[in-house]
Structures are given as structure tokens and as C-alpha cells.
Amino acid sequence: MEFREKRLTALKRNIENLRNEMVLAYVKNGDMRHAQVLEISQLLDEELNRYAKCQQRARAAAKAGHRFVYHSRRSESVTARR
Numbered sequence: 001m002e003f004r005e006k007r008l009t010a011l012k013r014n015i016e017n018l019r020n021e022m023v024l025a026y027v028k029n030g031d032m033r034h035a036q037v038l039e040i041s042q043l044l045d046e047e048l049n050r051y052a053k054c055q056q057r058a059r060a061a062a063k064a065g066h067r068f069v070y071h072s073r074r075s076e077s078v079t080a081r082r
Contacts, residue, residue: 004054004057004058005058007054008051008054008055008058011050011051011054012051014047015044015048015051018040018043022040022041022044
């Protein structure tokens with residue numbers, strides 16, 4: 001699985017968690033305008049935007065025929081020392 005696919009999967013999982021948290025906060029507080037519900041809603045919006053951007057970049061890369069391979073900085077620095 002490529003880095004972007006892993007990133008998309010992690011973002012999806014985080015989005016679902018935030019949705020569940022928002023619903024629980026609403027049920028607990030009984031008001032969609034409660035500060036806790038609004039705060040979680042804003043976090044959810046940010047994650048949805050990140051997901052859309054990542055998905056858009058992945059599609060553009062696939063369309064251009066690029067394949068992205070993730071290399072951590074640690075592996076690059078270890079390789080450079082040898």
C-alpha cells in the first residue's frame with residue numbers, strides 16, 4: 001500500500017471517529033450550537049478538507065502516471081552515512 005493510500009485510510013478513520021464524537025457530544029449536550037459540538041465540527045471540517053486535498057493529489061498523480069513512494073527521513077539519513 002502506498003503512502004497516499006495509507007494517509008487516506010488514516011484520514012477516513014479519523015473522520016469517522018470525529019463524526020461519532022460529534023454525535024455523542026450532541027446527545028450529551030442536547031444542542032447543536034453547544035461549544036463542544038461546534039469545536040468537534042470544526043475539527044471534522046478540517047479533516048474533510050485534508051482528505052479531499054489528499055484524494056485530489058492522488059488522482060492527479062495517477063492520471064499523470066506518477067507513482068509516489070514514501071521514504072522516511074531516517075532511512076535516507078542512515079543510507080547517506082554509509
